[in-house]
Amino acid sequence: MINDFNDFNYLEINLFDLKGIIDDECDKLKIIDINWSENSFNGMLKKIINNYKLKSFEKKFRILKHNDKNLIFNIIDNKYHVNKQSYVSHIISDKNILIKYQKENIPPVNFPSTNNIHDTFFINKIIFKITNRIYINFELKKKIIDNKSEIFRRVYINLNNDKINVDNNNINEKLEECVNYFT
Numbered sequence: 001m002i003n004d005f006n007d008f009n010y011l012e013i014n015l016f017d018l019k020g021i022i023d024d025e026c027d028k029l030k031i032i033d034i035n036w037s038e039n040s041f042n043g044m045l046k047k048i049i050n051n052y053k054l055k056s057f058e059k060k061f062r063i064l065k066h067n068d069k070n071l072i073f074n075i076i077d078n079k080y081h082v083n084k085q086s087y088v089s090h091i092i093s094d095k096n097i098l099i100k101y102q103k104e105n106i107p108p109v110n111f112p113s114t115n116n117i118h119d120t121f122f123i124n125k126i127i128f129k130i131t132n133r134i135y136i137n138f139e140l141k142k143k144i145i146d147n148k149s150e151i152f153r154r155v156y157i158n159l160n161n162d163k164i165n166v167d168n169n170n171i172n173e174k175l176e177e178c179v180n181y182f183t
Contacts, residue, residue, distance in 0.1 A: 001098070001172045001179075008088045008100035011159040013175065015096050015182050017041070032097055036153040044155060044182065045126065045138050052181060054128040054136070064111075065119040071111045082111045096179060120144075133160045134174050136181070155182070 002011070017036040036044070048054060060075040070083050088100040121143045128136040134157065141152040157178045159171065 001175050002168070005161055005168050005171075008102060009161050010085070010101045010103040011161060012099045012101070013096050013157040013159075013179065014099065015155045015157070015179070016094075017155075018095065018182075032092065034097065034154055034156075036155060038153065041138065041153040041155065048128060048136065048138075048181060052128075054130070056126050056128045059123075059125045059127060061123045061125075063119075063121055063123060064117050066112055066114065066117055069106070069111055071108070080108050082106050082108045084110075095183070130157075130174060130178055133163070134158070134171070134178065136178055 014034040016032075016034065017040045049056070058076070062073040062075060064071040068084050068086055070085065071080065072083065073080050082105070084104045084106050086102045088102055090100065091098045121141050123142075124140045126138045130136060137154075137156050137158060139154045139156070141154065143150050143152070157175060159175065
């Protein structure tokens, strides 16, 4: 799955809503839609809860974006933090898109004091812990677009790759196992 673990420290495997994809349309349009339908999202969440008995927890955030910086307010913990995230590369398959990033936590004072905010949204997540570095995320993102509230549903696996000298074969096996939960 991953050949080079040295060029990133954060990975997302965005899973496609396979029930909602029509091959002909996707081939013609060349659009990658990671937004899940409500029924598919809820059905997959129930499947993960009922079939795999994974331990879960919930997080809620309000996020402001300015360029490559994110100001993240954790609503449950009532805490702020800021990170800087840079795209590294991606790989597209028929079931998912794997995206590598360099992600860095930075002091909150590094987020600019400006009205020039590029994006604002709320996120609710149910997260299933697979290992201390791999998680399955069911995310609802709420945005206001043209004065209307819109909900986007995303299912993804993330890997925090901040350690060196670990068993990369085992990580690849666990990631494959997680992807296979969805087929």
